[in-house]
Amino acid sequence: MKKLISFLILFFVGIAAVFVYLSIRLTFVYESKIYYAAAKVPPIKATLVLGASVKANHQPSGILKQRLDAAAKLFFSGRTEKLILSGDSTREYYDEVNTMKSYLLSKKIPPEVIFLDHSGIRTLDSVYRAKNKFLCNKIIIVSQKFHLPRALYLADKVGLEAVGFSADAKDAPTNKMILFREIFARGLAVIDTFLGRAYRIPIGKKISLDLDGRITWN
Secondary structure, three states: OHHHHHHHHHHHHHHHHHHHHHHHHHHHHHHHHEEOOHHHOOOOOEEEEEOOOEOOOOOEOHHHHHHHHHHHHHHHOOOOOEEEEEOEOOEOOEOHHHHHHHHHHHOOOOHHHEEEEOEOOOHHHHHHHHHHOOOOOEEEEEEOOOOHHHHHHHHHHOOOEEEEEEOOOOOOOOOHHHHHHHHHHHHHHHHHHHOOHHHHOOOOOOOOOOOOHHHHOO
16 A cells, blocks of 8 residues: 555656646747737737636626736737637626627727637637637737746647737736646646647637628627
8 A cells, every 4th residue: 555655646746747847848938929018019910819717797807807908909009900809608607708809899999800719718729719710820819928838839739820918017926826727737738739639629610800800799
């Protein structure tokens, strides 16, 4: 029994060490592709805004509000023309993308430039569908700095050329629990791509960003 316990401890410590290494590696590789000032972001037609939790009153959470404000800043500064809002709206009483849409409309974003991806349940789903459903080859990804290395890695793996725009400042503190969870999320992202999970993500009808984004609202 003692040998089994020792083996299990070593096994899980080894897994944790691999995940920590992968997390550090992704930070190192993708930091140069992350921008913290809208004026420095290279102009790219499409921006992918990754979803996050919404409140019971159908208002964006603090994290999601940061992302939407950052996307609006990119649009109004002329760095991007189209906004793809990708999140989970697959449940009856929970709808990220329509909450995101309503918030951006309140910020005077033109409705025709807003495209909704209702099935962006995970980051991998969002980047894969941006590439294969919305036919993007290049994109700006908006999220917090802790999330962007993983998002950029996944974009790379699905053949989507991407840069990141951080919804928070470079020196902004990040909750330690979020950072801890992100270490394992990055490890799982590597496993997902190794197993080829992206190729099993449904995309439905393909949509050109040259169309009016309101065709995706239903």
